[in-house]
Amino acid sequence: MSKLRSAPTLDDVAKLAGVSTATVSRCLNNPDQVVKATRERVQSAVDALGYMPNFAARVMAAKRTSTIGAIIPTMENAIFARGLQAFQEELHQHGYTLLVSSSAYNPEIEEEQIRTLVARGADGLLLIGHDRNPRIYEDLERRSISTLVAWSYLPDAQIASIGFDNRTAMAELANRVIELGHRKIGMISGISAGNDRARLRIEGVKDAVKQSNLSTSDLTIVETPYEIENGAEAFSKMMSHTKPPTAILCGNDVLAVGALHRAQEMKLQVPKDVSITGFDDIELARIATPALTTVHVPHREMGRKAALELVRMLENQGTGTSAQLATHIVERQSLGPPAGT
């Protein structure tokens, strides 16, 4: 069976309206360059045929796609959802379309995704965090693809970023924990290799420990993938030590919720027996029992600002300008003083 009819083209519209393809194209893209009468005739033809412009052809001729690509580590939990939602809303406002893909926290997959998006003609790219093979940045620059990093702010990085200071934010939380009297501290981190957010959060905890004259042996760090299950596993492992920590800082809310859940299964009271903190302040943090004390990240603002900056870069052919956003600690119920205070 043959295809009944194939999609109408500009030419079909032009013929039906009795004008040239150029005029139809103008009606669609620069309506004010065409007199009303013609414009209306063309519009009826478009409607009659159900014409829809062919994206690939348009891209070839115009040499831009008005498309921004974003590669996030995962769609499986809400960590990136809210920021990306705001990012895409703002882009939409400015006439850009967002293409999203996820890398499963795997640098090789990320690189492949970048390639795919570039091949598809993304005019700009949003990447999460700074840590990746420098060759990628060179490639992107050579192809003059505007690129911006989010979720991490590093003022002296080779590429502009809209984000926050992961290290200081985590250090502040750790200071608060120590201030409450905790002396034996655990940290459940995501895998830090190739992940500056994870790496810097670890550094932040170390900073606080050092500053408070605790010995490094008072701090136990475990790295594990960012899934609820892993948070739970890491928690039980950590609590099985002969002298377990009285407070456990988690690299994000997802790990923290896993830890919380396992604590409950182990009949440990939080924060009476052990304190647990998160990072991100996603919805899950409020819903958890007890509600998580965590670091609030202004996800929506970050997404919106990143979009605006990327659009600016695209329209001005300019290079990006970094911006730092403020985070703050949200104290809820999962952090308290250690037992016996």
Add this chain to the structure above:
Amino acid sequence: MSKLRSAPTLDDVAKLAGVSTATVSRCLNNPDQVVKATRERVQSAVDALGYMPNFAARVMAAKRTSTIGAIIPTMENAIFARGLQAFQEELHQHGYTLLVSSSAYNPEIEEEQIRTLVARGADGLLLIGHDRNPRIYEDLERRSISTLVAWSYLPDAQIASIGFDNRTAMAELANRVIELGHRKIGMISGISAGNDRARLRIEGVKDAVKQSNLSTSDLTIVETPYEIENGAEAFSKMMSHTKPPTAILCGNDVLAVGALHRAQEMKLQVPKDVSITGFDDIELARIATPALTTVHVPHREMGRKAALELVRMLENQGTGTSAQLATHIVERQSLGPPAGT
């Protein structure tokens, strides 16, 4: 400042390798049609230039994109994440790329997204649920875009679907609730307009109520958007009745978790004071306190099967075949007999 160099084209590669563009194209797409010596020469040229094919040009010439589009109602919670992940993995296996966008449960936005994906040349489309303007299906058919529905199985729908029987699944859960002795039942549903999953789940509860000779006045139904907050709000509203339900069935796990959370805030014991059930069996359901009794949906299997079917449709130019997947009730802690039994 001018663009330093623009991306290398097939022509550049051909010249450097001393062959025609046709040969380069063959090396890339049908390597075995080219002798090894030539192939290697071309490969070095490709590497030397860092050549990367231009997607738009390829699409124009080949008239297919090897791209599948999917429009899901939301990325903001995990309901669709797992299924989509499996969907994309399977597609990748078969050489297809997935483009995802979300509609925020808004039919108009969904229609716009469909248009966008079609304009971008999606060879096939995955849609969630059957309920939408029939004109959309006609359009898709006219453009001969293979389309499949998931998350809902309706054998006699005009379009093939890989999914489950929302109505029966929910009826079974409701039967179980009634069997436990509940006589006053509440349902917190998503907005059913334009959402057959929501609509059918409501029907399922009604079926069970009717079957058990309960009066329709024993069933209270509230429709609300699918967000945690809304679940919480609906719950308190429902419990403020003079004779509140002893069991509340929620349209999905997200609403149920919201209800659960509010119950806790209201110092109501679940399931002692009131039972709450979910639907979907996402991770959240296991983590919630108490863990949610819910309907397990084989998300990964559904995603995988949908991908396979869509690929089949594409390669055989064939029409789709529907498939029904089994669901089952997962009994955890949030459902129990009513107080005083």
Add this chain to the structure above:
DNA sequence: TTGTAAGCGTTATCAG
């Protein structure tokens, strides 16, 4: 096995 050349559906330049 390889080369030639005709499209693919737009946009944009340049005349009119």
Add this chain to the structure above:
DNA sequence: CTGATAACGCTTACAA
């Protein structure tokens, strides 16, 4: 304000 027409980069008959 409108019309010709030349790109855009690649695939794919068809020829050699």
